[in-house]
Amino acid sequence: MMKEALFWEKTLRDNVRCNLCIRKCDIKEGCLGYCGTRLNQNGTLYTLTYGRVAVMSICAIENKPMYHFFPGSLWLSVGGLGCNFRCGGCNNSDLSHADVKRSLFKTTYMTPEMVVKKAKENNCMGIAFTYNEPTMWFEFVLDVFKLAKQAGLSTCYVTNAGMSPAALGVIGEVIDGFCADVKGAFVESYSRIADVSDVNIIFSNVSEAKRKFAMHVEVVTNIIEGYNSNEAESREIASWIFAELGKDTPWHLTKFFPSGKFKDVGATSIGILRNLYSMGKKEGIYYVYIGGIQDNPEKHTYCHNCKRMLIKRKQYGEIENYLVDGHCPYCKTLIVGRYPYQGV
Numbered sequence: 001m002m003k004e005a006l007f008w009e010k011t012l013r014d015n016v017r018c019n020l021c022i023r024k025c026d027i028k029e030g031c032l033g034y035c036g037t038r039l040n041q042n043g044t045l046y047t048l049t050y051g052r053v054a055v056m057s058i059c060a061i062e063n064k065p066m067y068h069f070f071p072g073s074l075w076l077s078v079g080g081l082g083c084n085f086r087c088g089g090c091n092n093s094d095l096s097h098a099d100v101k102r103s104l105f106k107t108t109y110m111t112p113e114m115v116v117k118k119a120k121e122n123n124c125m126g127i128a129f130t131y132n133e134p135t136m137w138f139e140f141v142l143d144v145f146k147l148a149k150q151a152g153l154s155t156c157y158v159t160n161a162g163m164s165p166a167a168l169g170v171i172g173e174v175i176d177g178f179c180a181d182v183k184g185a186f187v188e189s190y191s192r193i194a195d196v197s198d199v200n201i202i203f204s205n206v207s208e209a210k211r212k213f214a215m216h217v218e219v220v221t222n223i224i225e226g227y228n229s230n231e232a233e234s235r236e237i238a239s240w241i242f243a244e245l246g247k248d249t250p251w252h253l254t255k256f257f258p259s260g261k262f263k264d265v266g267a268t269s270i271g272i273l274r275n276l277y278s279m280g281k282k283e284g285i286y287y288v289y290i291g292g293i294q295d296n297p298e299k300h301t302y303c304h305n306c307k308r309m310l311i312k313r314k315q316y317g318e319i320e321n322y323l324v325d326g327h328c329p330y331c332k333t334l335i336v337g338r339y340p341y342q343g344v
């Protein structure tokens with residue numbers, strides 16, 4: 001089912017400009033935008049993917065990864081087709097880089113009501129749009145989130161933060177948790193990793209999510225050797241987090257595994273990840289984590305004051321949570337986050 005898109009304007013003759021994301025595609029009649037999800041038909045822009053669910057699962061919020069946002073809770077996790085970035089090492093390229101028009105037959109149509117009902121039936125804490133970039137089916141995500149809030153569910157947006165500021169201005173009202181994938185600090189890295197050059201908007205969107213909409217924000221950086229693994233680049237990200245988001249914003253450094261066009265790039269070594277972890281701590285970030293490695297101590301939460309372990313993370317999102325009302329039970333320091341679940 002095609003649905004008229006949000007955020008577009010007519011340009012020359014029957015061309016339209018899509019203003020949903022940073023690419024601002026100028027789309028000729030009968031053509032699709034860069035992401036393949038938006039079609040100019042007779043001078044009107046349509047979304048092809050409204051309600052077209054490609055993947056749905058129930059999993060722990062830790063998988064996003066979000067570590068200070070309702071730890072241990074289960075979320076209905078929903079993904080669709082398409083992306084406005086072209087990351088060479090994308091883990092979900094079968095969804096993100098799919099030929100959207102040709103892949104629609106693989107999806108299942110769901111209404112926003114059906115998605116919310118599914119989350120309620122399965123006692124989920126909320127609904128997370130993840131797997132592909134949620135902005136690609138913005139109209140659907142917005143409708144689902146509005147209904148979810150009315151139904152008392154929380155919402156989580158796992159994103160590359162490459163939406164337009166106007167789009168964030170609308171959907172920001174109904175997002176609780178914002179898991180932002182920050183791929184680097186420099187245009188050159190973004191360009192090599194994701195074919196993206198408009199980096200400033202990405203950074204300002206993440207800041208706006210925190211400052212204007214008071215979302216709970218966590219930052220994720222997938223460290224790829226030879227692309228964004230140098231200390232100078234990570235130091236820039238750390239100092240930006242410190243200055244713009246606050247030192248209590250969790251920062252996840254995740255291990256890259258060879259995939260997609262980057263299948264010849266080696267998996268990131270634990271030595272590099274630990275070096276960047278130490279640097280992030282030295283830059284003053286309280287909660288730096290290493291993800292993608294089994295049994296590493298850097299995946300647990302420690303009190304930044306007394307250094308004791310407060311949340312122990314096991315496999316499959318299982319946790320032991322020692323926080324009491326969001327505070328360290330030993331020295332009473334506040335550990336910023338959202339925590340309805342207490343005790344072990």
Ligand code: SF4
Binds near residue numbers: 023024033034083
């Ligand atoms: S959402 Fe798609 S069509 Fe619109 S500007 Fe972004 S890439 Fe282009």
